[in-house]
Amino acid sequence: MSTVTENLYLLTPEFLLAALALLVFALDLVLPESRKTWLAWIGMAGLTALAIFSVRMLAGRTESLYGGLLAVDQFSLFFKVFFMGLGVFIILSSVDFVKQHLSHPGEFYGILLFSILGMNMMAQARELVTAYIALELLSFSLYVLTAYARGNPKSNEAALKYIIIGAFSTAVLLYGISMIYSVAGSTHFDALAETLSSPGQAGPVLWVGVAFLVAGLGFKLAAVPFHMWAPDVYEGAPLPVTAYLAIASKAGAAALALRLISEGLVPAREVWPHWQIILAALAAASMLVGNLVALAQRNLKRLMAYSSIGHVGYLLAGMAALNIGGGMAANGIIFYLVGYAATSLVVFAALISFFNQTGQEEIADLAGLADRQPLLAAAIAIGLFSLAGLPIFAGFTIKFYLFAAVAQGGFLWLAGLAIFSSLISLYYYLQVIRQMYIQPVPGTAPDASGHGEEPSHTASHGQAVAGHASETAAAALRTPTGMLLAVVVAGLVAVLALGVYPGPLLEAIERASQVILPGI
Amino acid sequence: MAPLVYFQILSAALFVIGLYGVLARRSAVLVVMSIELMLNAVNINLIAAASHLEGQGRFLNFDGHIIAIFVITIAAAEIGLALAIILRMYRNRATVDVDEINLMKW
Numbered sequence: 053m054s055t056v057t058e059n060l061y062l063l064t065p066e067f068l069l070a071a072l073a074l075l076v077f078a079l080d081l082v083l084p085e086s087r088k089t090w091l092a093w094i095g096m097a098g099l100t101a102l103a104i105f106s107v108r109m110l111a112g113r114t115e116s117l118y119g120g121l122l123a124v125d126q127f128s129l130f131f132k133v134f135f136m137g138l139g140v141f142i143i144l145s146s147v148d149f150v151k152q153h154l155s156h157p158g159e160f161y162g163i164l165l166f167s168i169l170g171m172n173m174m175a176q177a178r179e180l181v182t183a184y185i186a187l188e189l190l191s192f193s194l195y196v197l198t199a200y201a202r203g204n205p206k207s208n209e210a211a212l213k214y215i216i217i218g219a220f221s222t223a224v225l226l227y228g229i230s231m232i233y234s235v236a237g238s239t240h241f242d243a244l245a246e247t248l249s250s251p252g253q254a255g256p257v258l259w260v261g262v263a264f265l266v267a268g269l270g271f272k273l274a275a276v277p278f279h280m281w282a283p284d285v286y287e288g289a290p291l292p293v294t295a296y297l298a299i300a301s302k303a304g305a306a307a308l309a310l311r312l313i314s315e316g317l318v319p320a321r322e323v324w325p326h327w328q329i330i331l332a333a334l335a336a337a338s339m340l341v342g343n344l345v346a347l348a349q350r351n352l353k354r355l356m357a358y359s360s361i362g363h364v365g366y367l368l369a370g371m372a373a374l375n376i377g378g379g380m381a382a383n384g385i386i387f388y389l390v391g392y393a394a395t396s397l398v399v400f401a402a403l404i405s406f407f408n409q410t411g412q413e414e415i416a417d418l419a420g421l422a423d424r425q426p427l428l429a430a431a432i433a434i435g436l437f438s439l440a441g442l443p444i445f446a447g448f449t450i451k452f453y454l455f456a457a458v459a460q461g462g463f464l465w466l467a468g469l470a471i472f473s474s475l476i477s478l479y480y481y482l483q484v485i486r487q488m489y490i491q492p493v494p495g496t497a498p499d500a501s502g503h504g505e506e507p508s509h510t511a512s513h514g515q516a517v518a519g520h521a522s523e524t525a526a527a528a529l530r531t532p533t534g535m536l537l538a539v540v541v542a543g544l545v546a547v548l549a550l551g552v553y554p555g556p557l558l559e560a561i562e563r564a565s566q567v568i569l570p571g572i
Numbered sequence: 573m574a575p576l577v578y579f580q581i582l583s584a585a586l587f588v589i590g591l592y593g594v595l596a597r598r599s600a601v602l603v604v605m606s607i608e609l610m611l612n613a614v615n616i617n618l619i620a621a622a623s624h625l626e627g628q629g630r631f632l633n634f635d636g637h638i639i640a641i642f643v644i645t646i647a648a649a650e651i652g653l654a655l656a657i658i659l660r661m662y663r664n665r666a667t668v669d670v671d672e673i674n675l676m677k678w
């Protein structure tokens with residue numbers, strides 16, 4: 053059985069990542085309560101080292117492990133580095149939050165590391181059951197992280213809804229896998245493509261199987277009509293976990309879907325057009341529902357949830373446009389994921405900083421933020437402009453690239469719809485910006501907006517209308533702490549860099565997408 | 573050997589019963605049990621398909637059996653996690669009725 057074990061060493065980064073997570077769990081037992089922050093630093097240092105190590109070890113290699121179950125190639129390498137980098141920033145932005153609001157920090161970081169391991173495996177899986185196990189590693193970690201605020205009934209409710217709908221969608225996904233297996237006799241992605249294109253075997257059982265598979269993945273991606281869990285889970289989860297759900301878990305599911313569709317559905321040329329239409333319908337529904345329902349939201353986390361459903365719509369539009377020889381759509385999807393991640397990091401890091409100081413998360417609570425803390429307001433505004441897709445920022449470049457690819461792939465109407473729903477999204481992003489820049493600070497007269505207020509905690513006169521606003525609500529806020537500031541600044545640099553000069557990143561992305569869609 | 577389609581019908585029936593349970597049951601614990609039924613439908617499907625493919629003269633196809641073991645294992649872990657979360661819910665809210673778990677809507 054030399055074929056199974058001879059290149060097992062290619063998985064060294066994954067083994068080391070699992071060891072790192074276990075190390076964090078073990079150290080958690082011996083470190084005194086005051087030193088738990090070390091665990092975060094160990095996690096970040098380990099992730100950074102592993103990302104560098106993976107690049108040095110795996111750059112330029114294309115190999116397959118365990119008889120084709122896993123692929124160690126440029127696609128998975130790109131996503132591995134992307135996920136581990138994201139992990140560093142998510143840990144960095146959650147340190148303060150965990151210290152203030154959550155107990156048991158060691159397990160928080162350890163579980164976070166395991167979920168990154170799950171995503172790494174998802175990007176490498178070339179077989180349905182491997183993909184399923186990796187997906188479950190990610191999902192289980194997310195269920196626990198969502199429930200992490202133990203005394204908070206909202207966090208509890210979110211976790212319960214998440215695990216019930218998650219387990220349900222897993223059952224649907226598995227039922228699809230079992231149908232595919234009963235026809236194809238194999239669960240490899242390429243066997244799926246072969247079976248789909250051979251007329252003797254492709255019958256209703258196989259089609260139902262693939263439909264269930266798409267539905268199961270739709271649940272994980274939170275695409276309409278499988279999105280009902282997302283807003284509740286986003287609202288109830290602790291804020292850094294919401295950021296993680298919105299950015300990383302979405303990217304993980306998208307990486308899996310991208311490889312599955314490119315290797316399992318696209319090569320079946322005769323039937324791929326039918327699935328293209330189904331994906332396009334899902335994309336159109338996600339864009340419209342996500343962006344339209346976002347208009348009515350009052351809570352910032354729910355707003356970000358519906359906005360992320362809209363963004364999933366754009367990603368699915370890219371997936372519908374995938375084609376042999378049309379690598380532009382694959383490039384567009386990966387590029388979109390990176391740009392979206394950078395932008396969302398800015399917004400979420402700023403929101404976490406705001407929440408840590410005030411404990412508020414409604415849109416109305418942001419009123420007058422530009423006076424209270426100009427840096428935070430500017431960061432959120434830039435992030436939201438980028439999410440809406442205005443030029444100079446990353447949001448414009450990624451949308452331009454992806455929508456152009458969608459139009460080129462024969463879905464001009466879908467690209468038009470995407471642009472239209474981007475316009476809708478601009479409206480509710482601007483509502484938030486209006487709160488920050490035009491509305492007065494709650495509790496002060498509209499004309500008394502002080503310029504350059506000292507960052508002191510002077511109590512404001514008069515109670516705010518909102519009722520729950522505390523005395524310090526109207527006072528100027530402190531600048532974000534060093535760690536959150538680092539995330540915000542790094543995110544802003546990335547947003548501007550991707551918006552102005554995306555060339556080097558696009559080259560790396562092209563190398564990645566060439567692996568899954570050869571013949572460009 | 574009975575044709576594969578009999579097993580598929582059995583499995584589909586079990587899956588739909590589970591689906592009905594998920595939608596209609598009000599206790600979170602029973603919802604989790606219904607999900608377990610859906611996963612068992614998957615296992616029947618997998619094992620029937622594996623023995624059927626074997627009988628067809630394809631080379632010994634163990635994949636289905638192996639996948640079924642994976643499904644059982646992971647389902648057990650999932651149930652453990654779900655029950656832990658439900659227990660937490662019960663401690664905080666003194667109810668596991670999914671109709672009353674409605675702090676967040678729309």
